Amino acid sequence: MSNSLKNYSIPDYKELQTPCYIFDEMEFERSVNEFKKALDLNCKKSIIGYSVKTNSLPYCLIEAKKNGCYAEVVSHDEYQLARLCGFEPDRIIYNGPMKAKASFLEAVKGGAVVNIETKRELDWLNDLPSDQIFTVGIRLNINISKISPEDADGDDDNSRFGFSDESDEFRDALESLANLSNVTLSGLHIHRTAHSRSPRFYECSVAYAASVINKYNLNLKYLDVGGGYFGIFPNKPTFTDYTEAIYRPLKRTGLENLDIIIEPGNALTASCFKFISEVIDVKRVDSKTRFVTTDGSRNDVDPFFRKSDYLKDILYLNENRPIEYLQIVGGCTCLEYDRLFSLIEKPALMPGDRILYNNVGAYTLTLTPQFIRFWPRVYTLDKQGKLAEIRRPSEASDLFSTQTYK
Ligand SMILES: *Cc1c(COP(=O)(O)O)cnc(C)c1O
Numbered sequence: 001m002s003n004s005l006k007n008y009s010i011p012d013y014k015e016l017q018t019p020c021y022i023f024d025e026m027e028f029e030r031s032v033n034e035f036k037k038a039l040d041l042n043c044k045k046s047i048i049g050y051s052v053k054t055n056s057l058p059y060c061l062i063e064a065k066k067n068g069c070y071a072e073v074v075s076h077d078e079y080q081l082a083r084l085c086g087f088e089p090d091r092i093i094y095n096g097p098m099k100a101k102a103s104f105l106e107a108v109k110g111g112a113v114v115n116i117e118t119k120r121e122l123d124w125l126n127d128l129p130s131d132q133i134f135t136v137g138i139r140l141n142i143n144i145s146k147i148s149p150e151d152a153d154g155d156d157d158n159s160r161f162g163f164s165d166e167s168d169e170f171r172d173a174l175e176s177l178a179n180l181s182n183v184t185l186s187g188l189h190i191h192r193t194a195h196s197r198s199p200r201f202y203e204c205s206v207a208y209a210a211s212v213i214n215k216y217n218l219n220l221k222y223l224d225v226g227g228g229y230f231g232i233f234p235n236k237p238t239f240t241d242y243t244e245a246i247y248r249p250l251k252r253t254g255l256e257n258l259d260i261i262i263e264p265g266n267a268l269t270a271s272c273f274k275f276i277s278e279v280i281d282v283k284r285v286d287s288k289t290r291f292v293t294t295d296g297s298r299n300d301v302d303p304f305f306r307k308s309d310y311l312k313d314i315l316y317l318n319e320n321r322p323i324e325y326l327q328i329v330g331g332c333t334c335l336e337y338d339r340l341f342s343l344i345e346k347p348a349l350m351p352g353d354r355i356l357y358n359n360v361g362a363y364t365l366t367l368t369p370q371f372i373r374f375w376p377r378v379y380t381l382d383k384q385g386k387l388a389e390i391r392r393p394s395e396a397s398d399l400f401s402t403q404t405y406k
Contacts, residue, residue: 013315016387018278018354019296019332020377021365023060023390027272029383032067034232035264038239042247045259049093049113051227052078054265054362055273059380059390061085064268070113072227072263076100079107093224093261095139095189097161101127108134113261115139115189115224117161122176130182137187137224138163138173140212144194148204151194159192165212174216188213191226191263199237199245201228207249214253223250224261231267231359239267266362273361275301275376279353280332290327292349297331298338300376301360303367309341315354321347329355333372370399 016022032048039046049072050064056078061071062085071082074096080103082092089110094103097118104124107114115137116122128134139162145152146166163170177185190209194201202225209223225246230236243260250256277296284290298305323345331338343349368375378391 013276013354013356016276016379017377018276019294019300019373020276020379021300021360022274022276022387023057023361023378023380024272024274025063025380026383028060028063028268029067031232031268031271032064032069035239035262035267036068038243039260039262041240042243043260044257047093047113047222047259047261048268049224049261049263050268051263051265052082053366054227055269055364056081056366057378057391058085059378060269061087065091069268070261072265074098076103079103093263095191095263108136113137113187113222113224115187116163116173119173122173125177125180125183128182133182133184135184135186135221136177137189137222138170138177138185139189139191140165140170140209142190142192142205142208144192144201144205147208148194148201151196151198151201151204153195161191162189165215170212171216174218185218185220187220187222187224187261188218189224189226191224191228193228197228197230197237199241202242203245203248206246207253210249210253210255213255220258222259222261223255224263227263227265227267229262229264229267231271233271269361270359271361273359273364275357275360275364277331277355277357279349279351279355281351282349288325290324290348292327292329293332294329294340294355295332295373296340296355296357296376297333297371297373298340299331299333299368299371301340301357301364303364303369305337310360311358312341313356313358314343314346314349315356316347317350317352321350324348370394374398 035048048069050069051072053074065086070091070093071087072093073079073082075098089107089112093113094107095115101124117139141162141164142159144157145155163173177183188209190205229242277294279292280295281293282290327343327349329340374394377393379387380390381387
């Protein structure tokens with residue numbers, strides 16, 4: 001954590017209007033390419049599905065498409081957004097319980113990877129034309145305590161997603177699919193995020209998936225391993241650690257010819273977004289405490305309100321600041337607890353200084369509420385090092401214009 005401009009890689013940052021996010025196109029491409037390389041080491045065929053819910057910025061989806069990713073969507077709304085961003089149905093992976101019948105049928109007919117999550121989807125399949133063959137996948141329920149206890153949160157780390165092979169529901173779903181002469185089961189989907197994000201967890205969950213595939217003699221085309229990976233970070237597992245962990249159990253069980261689908265969200269988006277806020281006021285409330293108010297909010301960089309510090313740089317407008325004992329940096333909302341971090345014995349912050357938050361691209365823009373200050377601006381940093389605004393800040397009229405009035 002530095003407190004200077006030294007490692008600051010963004011040109012003309014003073015020109016940017018705060019608060020704002022910055023999308024780093026080169027960093028995004030690096031993450032996608034590194035994951036591709038790691039998959040290619042082991043897999044004959046693999047697909048990277050960009051997890052839209054992790055960061056649904058349309059510009060980013062289009063970059064994902066340019067870099068060869070599929071769009072992994074978990075709702076009808078996300079499906080439509082992916083379509084608007086130019087993804088054809090056969091470049092979409094459609095997951096989750098929040099599908100709609102119309103887009104579900106469009107996706108199945110259009111050759112999307114559709115992983116069945118609910119029983120109503122099994123019913124919807126009856127509406128497919130009977131003179132063609134369609135393929136679907138199915139999601140398998142994963143209890144981390146049972147398959148990888150070391151990665152579990154407690155002794156019953158169960159899941160609300162997928163069909164369980166511990167109850168009869170997985171077998172029943174296989175049966176209803178087998179009763180449809182025009183539908184073939186072509187894939188199995190597993191997705192859990194273990195807190196540890198450890199390669200061991202993927203090895204265990206793929207081994208479990210393989211045991212289920214072999215138990216029912218399923219003849220599949222793909223295994224979709226889901227998301228939950230660390231991005232590129234020193235001292236963290238590498239993408240190759242993950243792909244090797246995925247491959248080991250497949251080789252052991254004779255399933256190494258399956259196509260592998262992964263659905264990274266965090267691993268692709270976290271590191272390629274920064275956020276900049278500016279100090280707008282400083283208050284002293286007693287002899288030792290200075291409150292620093294910024295135009296960003298914890299909602300922008302920590303919407304779950306769990307972090308106590310950030311990978312941040314402090315951008316002082318000028319030098320020669322007195323050292324302050326305690327500075328508490330807060331956000332722009334009227335919530336007393338919108339406090340981001342504290343500085344102990346650091347140069348005094350003044351209006352106009354800026355805070356640069358790194359690594360804030362995952363589960364931030366998609367979780368920003370319309371709370372007090374509406375959605376912030378987004379810039380992109382292209383590969384030539386040029387910055388351009390790609391989303392204006394939202395305005396009162398954006399909210400006002402979607403409603404009906406008497
Ligand atoms: C959320 C989600 C992902 C992405 O998870 P990350 O932890 O961001 O990698 C992938 N697949 C499914 C089905 C998801 O729900």
